[in-house]
Amino acid sequence: MTRVERWERRVEVPILLLALAFLVAYAWPVLDPRLDSTLRSDLSGISWAVWVVFVVDYVIRVSLATGERPSYIKRHWYDLPLIALPMLRPLRVLRVLGFARMVNRSATGGLVERASVYVTGAAVMSVGLGSVAVLDAEQxxxxxxxxxxxDALWWACSTVTTVGYGDRYPVTTEGRIIAVALMIVGISLLGAITASVATWMVSQVQRAKDNAV
Structure with missing residues (x-):
């Protein structure tokens, strides 16, 4: 195990807990516009404090990747946008995508079982985060x-499932960027579901043949 991997294992749980804290601190003022100004200021401070921790974590991981820093940065290209995107307020919720690392290691079983975990987690996360982000951008x-x-939840569900009724739609640039991201996620999820079902059917047919023999 490399030094980077040891560091990631050591700080994984604290980072994920901080990501959850950020999600609460970001979503609460969006969902409750009448929130007390003092509490709103405190929540804003929490969200920025978490962002600083994420920056420090990224810098440490890159510094520990001695001898392979360019390749490490290239393999973990998604980490840099997760740090930079806080400057775009509606997209700051993307920081919680750090949960994907834990899901990747905790998922067990065969291809179908792992795909089910990924698809379910991605769908729930996309709809939830997309709803909060688009509401922040649009309200x-x-x-x-x-x-x-x-309205935001209905829009996110219809968008991620690629139904797109058109009764709710974003009018801001930030909202449209979020819409494009959800569309891409929705198309990817449909492809993953189709592949999982096809794999399951093939495995069942093969199992039936093996039992017949």
Whole structure:
């Protein structure tokens, strides 16, 4: 095990707990616009403190990857946007994608079981984070039709499933970026589901042949 891997194992749980804390600190003011100003300020401080921890974690991991820093940065290209995106307020929730590392190691079983874990986790995370992010981007925009969490949740579900009724849609640039991301996720999820079902059917047919022999 490399030094980077040892570090990641050591700080994984604290980082994920901080990611959850950030999600609460970010989502609470979005879902409750009438929140007390003092509490809102405290939550903002928590979200930025978590961002600083994420920056420090990334710098440490890159510094520990001696001899392979360019390849490490290339393999973990998604970490840099997770740090940079906090400057784009509606997209700051993408930091919690650090949960994917734990899911990747904790998922057990065969291909179908692992795919089911990934698809379910990705779907729940995409809908939840997409709802909060688009509500943050849209709720105070002129001409917006996504002004409540119910509207945002309905829109996220119809978008990620690629149904797209069109009764709710983003009018801001940030909201449209989130929409594109959800569309890509939705198409990917449909492909993963199709592949998982096909794999399961093939395995069942093969098992039936083996039992017949």
């Amino acid at each position: 105070n925009a002129p001409g917006a039709n996504i002004t409540s969490f119910g």
